[in-house]
Amino acid sequence: MSTTLVLLPPHEPATAGWRERLERAVPGLVVLEPHTREEVTLALADADAAYGTLPADLLAHAGRLRWLQAPQAGPPPGFYHPALVAHPVRVTNMRDTYTDHVAAHTLALVLALARELPRYVRAQARADWAPDWDPGAVLPLGEATALVVGVGAIGAEVGRLLAAFGTRVVGVDARRDGPVPGFAEVLPAAALDRQLPGADLIILTVPHTPATEGLLDARRLALVKPGAYLVNIGRGPTVRLDDLAAALSAGRLAGAALDVFEAEPLPAGHPLWRRPDVLITPHVAGVGPHAEERRFAVLLENAQRFVAGQELINLVDKSEWY
Incomplete structure (x- = not known):
């Protein structure tokens, strides 16, 4: 049985090719990359996991979601909204990538x-x-x-x-x-x-x-x-x-x-x-080489662990936002 991971928009140029790389590296993983709101809601309906930001109006469509990978170490204000904190989904972040x-x-x-x-x-x-x-x-x-x-x-x-x-x-x-x-x-x-x-x-x-x-x-x-x-x-x-x-x-x-x-x-x-x-300095402390590959490495390792039923890395206490 396959496991579905949704790469949520907006899609960054740096993440181009992630869908194909994940599917090649993780047997049994199906990766969806929707672009429109309609495509996102349809994808989330059967999704087991997602990467990106998931506001409350979209979370309501994710009835099967069990894992959400945040795209940053410290996502912007509003990422950990009350509906996400109350939801049983596990959240992981990108800490220690830069x-x-x-x-x-x-x-x-x-x-x-x-x-x-x-x-x-x-x-x-x-x-x-x-x-x-x-x-x-x-x-x-x-x-x-x-x-x-x-x-x-x-x-x-x-x-x-x-x-x-x-x-x-x-x-x-x-x-x-x-x-x-x-x-x-x-x-x-x-x-x-x-x-x-x-x-x-x-x-x-x-x-x-x-x-x-x-x-x-x-x-x-x-x-x-x-x-x-x-x-x-x-x-x-x-x-x-x-x-x-x-x-x-x-x-x-x-x-x-x-x-x-x-x-x-x-x-x-x-x-x-x-x-x-x-x-x-204008919020540039994290700028430097290899950052995107490090982020992909975290997503890949967690995808492998998720499909295998193993403990995820970089787990977040949602009530504390980190």
């Missing part, structure tokens, strides 16, 4: 902040030779403490890389505790407030979940050590941007580097664009 790219981007942001590069880049655009010889303007990583909020695959790799600079790395995580290579300690998520006042660097790698939405707001930013730096490469809704802008204006923070934002794209009128102590 850990190396995001960790390297994070270190680039950290080094840029530590050496005042945002200010010098702006000075270069003005052809302004303006050296700052104040030793206090530089963050010596070998004497610094970094607080990594979220010690999953990305957070763990960021901590390992920072430790190579001599940085003391502390982690807080809702699920993981130590020992983790490169970390002095890993503490429960409840320890966040106690750790903020001692951190020179705060690096957010956590996913967007009900528990992390607005994680760094005005109250927590008031706990931060004066002169600390913030880096967010996790998910935008974890940081309240207006509260961050206010903390920077008040001198509470020395600077920030952000790859993700509450609203994307960041509105052109937002004050963070114009701050000399802020470095902005």
Whole structure:
């Protein structure tokens, strides 16, 4: 008896050929690639599994669905809607498919902040030779403490890389505790407030979940050590941007580097664009070679496991969105 997997639209150019490759590699698997809404609803009626985003109106047509593969590690807001959380379907995600790219981007942001590069880049655009010889303007990583909020695959790799600079790395995580290579300690998520006042660097790698939405707001930013730096490469809704802008204006923070934002794209009128102590990249931390092949590898392994009746990898707790 065959097993049906539906590749849901929109179909990305990078996924071209996935249907044929899956069917060749997994005996007994039939892969459907519908394009219109009518085709999607017909395909879902008999589908055992699906890849992509499944809103509530389409989920209602999926009477047999037992597995949904999310196309990202942290899908956009609304992916884990109440109907999906209540449904018995198992959800898997794409975590750990671009850990190396995001960790390297994070270190680039950290080094840029530590050496005042945002200010010098702006000075270069003005052809302004303006050296700052104040030793206090530089963050010596070998004497610094970094607080990594979220010690999953990305957070763990960021901590390992920072430790190579001599940085003391502390982690807080809702699920993981130590020992983790490169970390002095890993503490429960409840320890966040106690750790903020001692951190020179705060690096957010956590996913967007009900528990992390607005994680760094005005109250927590008031706990931060004066002169600390913030880096967010996790998910935008974890940081309240207006509260961050206010903390920077008040001198509470020395600077920030952000790859993700509450609203994307960041509105052109937002004050963070114009701050000399802020470095902005447009949600590109995960960009790098091999990403699509890694995503396909996760889908393929799970398809093989699903057809064989084995445990899936990268299972998600739907109520927590990760």
